[in-house]
Amino acid sequence: MTDTTQRWDARRRITLAAVCAATAMLMLDIAVVNTALPAISLDFAADLGGLKWVIDGYTLALASTVLSAGAWADRVGRRRVFTIGAVVFTASSVWCASADGMLLLNLARVAQGLGASLLFATSLALLANAFPAGRERATALAAYGATIGAAFAVGPLLGGVLTEWLDWRAIFLINVPVGLLMLIGVRWIDESRSASPRRGDWLGQLTAIVALAALTDGFFEAAEDGWSAPRTLVVFAVAGIAFVAFLIVEASVAEPMLPLGLFATRAFAGAQCATFAISASMFAVFVYVTLYLQGVLGMSPIEAGLVYLPGTAVMLIVAGATDRLMLLVAPRTLITTSLIAVAGGLAWMTIATVDGSGWNLVPGFLLSCIGAGVFNPVLSAVVLSESGADDLGLATGVNDVFRQSGIALGVAALGAVFPAQSAFVPDAAQEFTDALVVALWISCGVAAVGALVAAATLGRAVLGVPPSEESGRLTRTGSVGALPVVGSPRG
Template sequence: MRTPFTTTQRATLAVVCVATAMLMLDIAVVNTALPAIAGEFHAQMTALTWVVDGYTLALASLVLSAGAAADRIGRRAAFLVGAALFTVASLLCALAPGIGALDLARVAQGVGAALLFASSLALLAGAFTAAGQRSRALAAYGATIGASFAIGPLLGGVLTEVFGWRAIFVVNVPVGVVMIIAATRIPESRSATPRHGDLWGQAAAIVGLTALTYGFFEAGDKGWSAGSALVAFGVAAVAGIAFCVIEELVDQPMLPPAMLARLPFAGAQAATFAISASLFAVFVYVTIHLQGVLGLSPIAAGLVYLPGTAAMVIAAAVTDRIVSRVPAWVLLSIALAAVAAGLALMAMATGGRGAVALIPGFLVACVGAGVFNPVVSGVVLAESHSDDVGLASGINDVFRQSGIALGVAALGAVLPAHSVLTGGSRADYVDGVRTAEWIACAIALIGALAVVVTMRRARAVPDDAGTDMVHADVN
């Protein structure tokens, strides 16, 4: 018989899931609003995609330092600071007078999101120490991630069509205020041996990820041989090498090489990057295809994703019941194979019989994502030391968000430079989206192979859930 959650556990799970939903929605709802934003600001594709990547890049670049900070100052304290910053930045997004101001406000949102993401999974680990309870909490957490991303386009469509695109940011403000008030009732926890800051590693990470993303955008705009693209890729390579050297030399690296030396943990990060750079990244361009090529309204475009949303939630719930009996590598490899199969079906249907033809492929991909999310979250916790759980969850979020950011940029490089939203060729855009879907399919398959090679001994449920976290109940 399942042990029921305590009042504190239920409150922690509710606050974490609301925060996670808000963070993931702020990636997904923007997709449906991009055509409206382009119309108001007369923005081309590169400026629009920075609305997505400004957020995800800031999140990916800073979440490791945010995880270490959460372990040091307290996970609840980091959560509250992140929630406050995210709420204020959301208001700035809603008030943005131009595309440049919107991009900057999205970066600020990403900084707040880094603190929230890094502390959320750590708060769950502190509240749910029993293996059975933790697996159920992770199932809810994983379902929230997947369902939020999938339902985001529909919610964004409703808000955009009824109230205008600025409403997608306005709704964060009251939700953020309520979340801050509720989070004050969560017990505090922190690491017994917190890490110090890694400023040089942090700087190298920011430069490297930003330069690589910019290089992909420039390659899409001006061609792969363009000087600006080559310089950006060169800077990214130098920054990446510098980051690796720094992490080997500093006493307390933001990304400890020893953690990635454990194959199950490293494999989980590769799998997370693969699903983010494939399924979640291609959402941006599929949504634009639904509105800019097929002529769907924002609400109708969001409805295309609804069956997949339901399938994702159901798959996550079923996974919760079998995760302790089926090896993690089996579940994750099957999940990524399903994502690849769904993307292949979508690629074959793109440009054919309209939006309805895309639904079966999206449905299959979402089943895979529903299985994937709770399992990979469990592996991250089970394969890391509980005292560094904030850092471990931060690492996983780096790979999740950098996968989205780099996936959006890289897949965008195969699309025509002249946006279909501002008069570009529909036929060229359809060809580009189809190519992007096939590339995404290949990325998911590579992720499945990485799981089989590296995660044969991975655990999704810890043998003995960590209990050595330092708790300071301030209620």
């Protein structure tokens, strides 16, 4: 058996398959829900404010608990926590499908988010444990990134098909067979733990939940009652107090859920800002683009899904081709360029009009998806390389906090420019379209700021490669754990 064959043995293939299946399922539950929102609104007579919680109930639960999930996984075993997450997510998907009102649906989405946090917090750590740094890990990360691309490639169209041909509840039921297959395969995944795991930080967890939930609710209140309404101001004040309390707790407890010292590493901090930027811009604004396609232009769920298909298919192809690119081009260049492409695509999409076809948005969406296809695997590699092997659960958990909180806060903040009923009232189509253009320009600005931050902070970012692959490339032997590194020189 050759060296390469030994590296790609059955257990590693199963680990990669399980992690990719989990990632696909989790990302699908964002992508497919978007195209089902108008149908859910019709079924439950819900306004835009209620629909936003279908998205944010999931992402907030995930973002606010994933750090504790990562620390718990480091302590009790990443495979064990991954298994529990699969059970919770699958069961809560059945709950979502059986909900008979917005309240129960939103509660079920919160439960889904809790299961998702356990899966997200362990996925990259399981990959890193199974694949050594270098080409094998780069190939695995490319597959991981391609899975994200594939989920978004098929997600909108799959959501449209299931919603139009069956029922919106089917978008949740498709998680059940995937979850069962994951539970079968998890027995062949190797267990891993941290040698010095952190204890639970319950006070930090509580203040984090309050801060994120209050900030999100504050944006929702601003959309409904105005920025100067008393309740809006009170909720924002609660969010501010909770956030300050969270920082104080994390700076004072012996084992914080979010060690602030992590952000002393310039590249790690920059990577989190870049993650937040792409999530709060591109992945947040497409909730409203989908409502525009169906609520304003009158496209069916399947037609709306087809509008997204060219761009998301390209995202899949680009993400799958980045394994070699990561070894040849500095990560700062890749991430900065990818965010510029995202910003450019969003700016292009501001051509949306109330009497447009929807297909005129495809070129802009295509450009943004090319950027996102490069961004996902490269960013994942930077996060893994800039964290020690003993902190993988924590580091990937931090990255998922910024990813999911970016979506949650982006959906909430952008929603503040939309009148609550305008997506579903024909007479307000122009009002919704005007608000969408504003939201797209805001998103463009967020992505552009992310590109500037990446350019300023990721000069020290490195990616691990085995010594045999250093020849002929720009290399520098440095310390990322004990890995030789490639990328832009430290300096």
